[in-house]
Amino acid sequence: MSLLLLVDDPARPDVVGLRSLSDDGTLLDSSEVPTDALPAVARERADRPRWVWDDTARRYPPLLAAGVRVERCHDLRLCHAILRRSVYTQSSALAQAPPGPWDGPRDPAPVEGSLFDDVGPAAVADPLEELQLQLAAVAGSDEPGRLRLLLAAESTGALIAAEMHHGGMPWSVETHDALLTDLLGPRRKGGRPAKLEALADEVRTALGQPALNLDSQPDLLRGLRSAGCDVESTRTWEIKALEHPVRDPLLAYKKLSRLLSANGWAWMEAWVHDGRFRPEYVPGGVVTGRWATSGGGALQLPASIRGAVRADPGWKLVVADAAQLEPRVLAAMSGDGAMAAAGRQADLYQGVVDAGIVETRSEAKYAMLGAIYGATTGPSAVLMPRLTTAYPRAVALVEAAARAGERGDVVSTWLGRTSPRPDAAWQAELAAASAEGAGADDVRAARRRGRDWGRFTRNFVVQGTAAEWALCWMAALRRRLLAVDGRPHLVFFLHDEVMVHSPAAVAESVAVAVHESAVEAGRLLFGETPVDFALDVVVADSYDQAK
Incomplete structure (x- = not known):
């Protein structure tokens, strides 16, 4: 060539x-x-x-x-x-x-x-x-x-x-408008929609502050504290922990306000034209190799508006989601046969339960994600010893990546994308803490920063390799779609999920191509691996029907 x-x-x-x-x-x-x-x-x-x-x-x-x-x-x-x-x-x-x-x-x-x-x-x-x-x-x-x-x-x-x-992604402006109207109330020029304004009034009443500006974070924080709410911020997790009448209306307000600002009518006018949403993807935009976007927020479409993603008449959406991709990638990278056996089921987490490692699926998920992301507290940390015993090679791989990060070393994905080194300040702090006469506070701070970077490198090797698998999956699928009549084409990608806009007559053939491409991606990366890269594939008229 x-x-x-x-x-x-x-x-x-x-x-x-x-x-x-x-x-x-x-x-x-x-x-x-x-x-x-x-x-x-x-x-x-x-x-x-x-x-x-x-x-x-x-x-x-x-x-x-x-x-x-x-x-x-x-x-x-x-x-x-x-x-x-x-x-x-x-x-x-x-x-x-x-x-x-x-x-x-x-x-x-x-x-x-x-x-x-x-x-x-x-x-x-x-x-x-x-x-x-x-x-x-x-x-x-x-x-x-x-x-x-x-x-x-x-x-x-x-x-x-x-x-x-x-x-572009097929998008119904009429459906989007109807969804927004149902959730927020009719659009109002220069003011909040009615349902959102009613929630704002509930919050003000609960706090006893009729003039409170809910859209100002400092004002809202002062308002909460003056009403006796012990919070350090207005973050959702802190609001959820409150035992106060303001909690429920404020949570609802925050959710709907976010929808209005991120995916409301103004967003629709800016990003949807001629029945298509065209986000600006940035391949390799995240250091692990994952994609980002520089506009449109395609990687963060809320469930409440997915119904607006609708296939054209005579067409279908083929939506595929790789099930538990990162644990499966970890099993393939490490060559852990026991973990690969658990992954032969469509639901890897249930496979962990059936192997007798933990008692429930939620425990299996906590333990597996804790291993990948480096959880040190909570249910994940409690379950880690069981996972280490059951899957020693998989756990050893991420533990080695974590220790490398704590030392300031780099780690790499399966194909060779390599993590950045910590910045000069991190390196200087680590060196100072290792020097003779270093204070106890300096040593503790350096260890904390080291553990934080170790969690990054632990995740880097798995998330980055999963991104490589996904790229190979899409590349194989793109090639196969060229051989299918009617010009089916990729219209969306999110880490471990793809969407194809396909003529209805060939949608089932596209679904087969999606499965075949996943198998090919696994073989390209890992050879004849025993790990199955399971997919959930749905043929639907709209995105909400597939999720």
């Missing part, structure tokens, strides 16, 4: 350069085409190249708008972020180079918490040089096969994100 690199000429913005390359990045041929002619050139190529470009979010949308679909690509910026940090490539020239333009944020700027936090000095980015550095880093790495799979999956994810934004 050939590589086709896109290159800009700052002096000629109306022209784009095309560089045909060998698999090792050697230049074979060079040409220039007018920028507006690029879609036609891409459509006519029969050699199915792997497109290489600086940023899929920049390059792909104009092609999609012209009706051109790219089969595969290599996103230089996303791949640079992975290779720059990976433990498998630390001896490479790319990893050892000083910060440069490929370390900076893409345009537009990423969301908070993105991978591209270390902005390098201004410089001209040479895409051919960068590609050659990346290819050399992979070829000389400790695990070239794993890294190639990770880079291909990450780049394909970027294509999928652009395609989902372009196609």
